[in-house]
Amino acid sequence: MKNTDQIYGIRAVIEAINANEPIDKVFIQKGLKGDLSREMETLLRKNSINASYVPIEKLNRLTKNNHQGVVASISPISFLSMEELVEQVAEKETAPLFLLLDQLSDVRNFGAIIRTAECTGVDGIIIQKKGAAPVTADTIKTSAGAAFRVPIAKVDHIKDAVFFLQASGIQVVAATEKTNNTIYDVSFTAPTAIILGSEDQGITPSILKAADHLAKLPMLGSIGSLNVSVACGVFLYEAVRQRMDAIPK
Incomplete structure (x- = not known):
């Protein structure tokens, strides 16, 4: 579900947000629908996390894994308030x-x-x-x-x-x-x-x-x-x- 700099899959991204992982940006497939995706988008807005809506081809280039329409990039460092x-x-x-x-x-x-x-x-x-x-x-x-x-x-x-x-x-x-x-x-x-x-x-x-x-x-x-x-x-x-x-x- 996760490598050194990416998280992919809707549920994995939701869990990462709730765990305060240092997410820099989330790429979401255009037209993605469903209760789980709406839950994720609500969390992204609540936590002021960058999100871009992209064609599926972009996600396929980012990872060869089953991304379920979502790929998040993870920062290699932690941030302070x-x-x-x-x-x-x-x-x-x-x-x-x-x-x-x-x-x-x-x-x-x-x-x-x-x-x-x-x-x-x-x-x-x-x-x-x-x-x-x-x-x-x-x-x-x-x-x-x-x-x-x-x-x-x-x-x-x-x-x-x-x-x-x-x-x-x-x-x-x-x-x-x-x-x-x-x-x-x-x-x-x-x-x-x-x-x-x-x-x-x-x-x-x-x-x-x-x-x-x-x-x-x-x-x-x-x-x-x-x-x-x-x-x-x-x-x-x-x-x-x-x-x-x-x-x-």
């Missing part, structure tokens, strides 16, 4: 540094960001339950195993995470070109969470409005933006530089 992550970090003596990823969808970009986050001492990464890039084998590989070292929390909405962090005394800095301020105008020595947007849409406007600071990278060439994982690295290493400079010599 927002409260668990902040509580865990609160015990440290250094100013916390978080990343918030707003609808980032590319698994390799996600992996590269996790790798950079581990190298720069990021305390945790926060993603949305729906619409975010899943943690797949490609994510793990691109992260060079850092996905097993950096805590990752899932939330229903990134905006809720922003408000929760702000209430916990953590400033929120949005990485966006929609500002005149550069990263060199922002202090990263305080407890900080940096928001990065999706590859094509950037940060959601309502989340931009909620941020404490907006900051951009100075772009001197003709191309208007960097790959999101590269931009993430620049932001994080500016935070590292400022924090190292702030340490008494």
Whole structure:
């Protein structure tokens, strides 16, 4: 019924949801009917689990087993809640540094960001339950195993995470070109969470409005933006530089 990264069959998926397995996404055959499938779909909505309705050919490519119209992908890591992550970090003596990823969808970009986050001492990464890039084998590989070292929390909405962090005394800095301020105008020595947007849409406007600071990278060439994982690295290493400079010599 289950291998290292998949669960297939309606009843098996229902049991996995009830057992709090780290399900990233569920693929459901279009037109699937029946009481059991309706029960599963209700559980998916209740637990904010990503679901896509696909042709049976897609499911047949995902597994050679008797999938009964449903295949779920399982994350190789466990996720924290927002409260668990902040509580865990609160015990440290250094100013916390978080990343918030707003609808980032590319698994390799996600992996590269996790790798950079581990190298720069990021305390945790926060993603949305729906619409975010899943943690797949490609994510793990691109992260060079850092996905097993950096805590990752899932939330229903990134905006809720922003408000929760702000209430916990953590400033929120949005990485966006929609500002005149550069990263060199922002202090990263305080407890900080940096928001990065999706590859094509950037940060959601309502989340931009909620941020404490907006900051951009100075772009001197003709191309208007960097790959999101590269931009993430620049932001994080500016935070590292400022924090190292702030340490008494």
